[in-house]
Amino acid sequence: MPEPVKPLSLRREGDGLRIEWADGTRTFATWRTIRAACPCASCLDEKAKPPDPFRVLKPSELTAGPPAPVAMKPVGHYAYQITWNDGHDTGIYTLEALRKLS
Amino acid sequence: MTPQMPGQKLSLPGVKHVLAVASGKGGVGKSTVAANLAVALHMYGQRVGLMDADIYGPSVPIMFGLGLVDQTRTPFPIERFGLKLMSMGFLVDPNQAVIWRGPKVAQAVGSFLAQVPWGDLDFLVIDLPPGTGDAQLTLSQQAPLTGAIVVTTPQDVALIDARKGVKMFQEVRVPVLGVIENMSYLEDAAGTRTAIFGKGGGQRLATEAGVPLLGELPIDPRVGACGDAGEPIVRRHPDSPVSKAFVEIAQKVVNEMLKQPTTAALPEVQL
DSSP: OOOOOOEEEEEEETTEEEEEETTSOEEEEEHHHHHHTOOSHHHHHHHHSOOOTTOOOOHHHHHHOSOOEEEEEEETTTEEEEEETTSOOOOEEEHHHHHHTO | OOOOOTTOOOOOTTEEEEEEEEOSSTTSSHHHHHHHHHHHHHHTTOOEEEEEOOSSSOOHHHHTTOOOOOTTTOOSSEEETTEEEEOGGGTSOTTSOOOOOHHHHHHHHHHHHHHSOOOSEEEEEEEOOSSSSHHHHHHHHHSOOOEEEEEEOSSHHHHHHHHHHHHHHHHTTOOEEEEEEOSOOEEOTTOOEEOTTOSSHHHHHHHHHTOOEEEEOOOOHHHHHHHHHTSOHHHHOTTSHHHHHHHHHHHHHHHHHHHSOOOOOOOOEEO
16 A cells, blocks of 8 residues: 655645645635535535535524534544534545645 | 543654554454564564554553553553553453443543553554444544554454455555464474465455555464463564464564655645
8 A cells, every 4th residue: 555645734725725735835725615525424414415405504503604624633544524614524534635626 | 531522633743653563353363463563573673652542452561471550650652572552451450341331442542542652653553443443443543653554363253354454445545554463373383384274365365455565474372371371472582483484474574664765644635
């Protein structure tokens, strides 16, 4: 298994996340893209279903506005966990996933 | 003990290396290997702790001649043979079953790591339960694991699960230091070796994973007997071939650890 590239720095830039990687690559993804790519079980389950036109937004989703992170913490040596402004925090984004997002 | 919150990152400032001893399959002698390796590392001059992360089936107490203790009076970790020990078996009566769902297991493992004053150690050896479940995930996500060792027996049925163990550590970026093959062969008085469970399985797994085979441990009935009697064979019979193999493995582990680039923590995000 090849040694995966590690991030050197991660920071908020405008409405997204800028990552500088150890191999010199710089990636950027908007929070909206990152939120849409949430890899947690309930989001994956939601995405697998056909869209429900009558879905009612939860009050927390309504008041939160566009997706923005409240916290983003490293998980072990392999991932980051994001807590979103709507309270959702079960997504653990692996480094590979973050790199592919830009 | 207050539960450790999931997702909370732990730090063990006094511990140089946190080493997980794992296997995919149960019954391959992982706890025996972890206990003897911990003693061998101590004999090699290292300051060692041994944490039993097998919450449902703790075996560290019996292997060190200990049992249930009065937790209001006993300071943890418990010291024995120069090692610092922690296990669920110190807290729960051996005749009682721990019937818990995953999140409770994760909490207990987190508490053992974060709330037990391990002090200054060169190695904290963690005896993992078999499989790739809650205890493993908690440790991979919250503990500063510096390396993992996968224990297997030579036959295919053990290898198939050991492979999953290796895969898990690779997924969570914990360096696999190597494979230990247990119960490799039985040697009779004339020196003839019989490979009871087949031959070369550990080497195959190590080659596949691109990691070293740290050692092959012979079958010796005294290994189990010493474990049951509360004194690991490495200490009781240091001159037996299996004890020598353990000391060699300990030496390799120390060397491998020195070779490993320090797995620096991931950078914090500037939000």
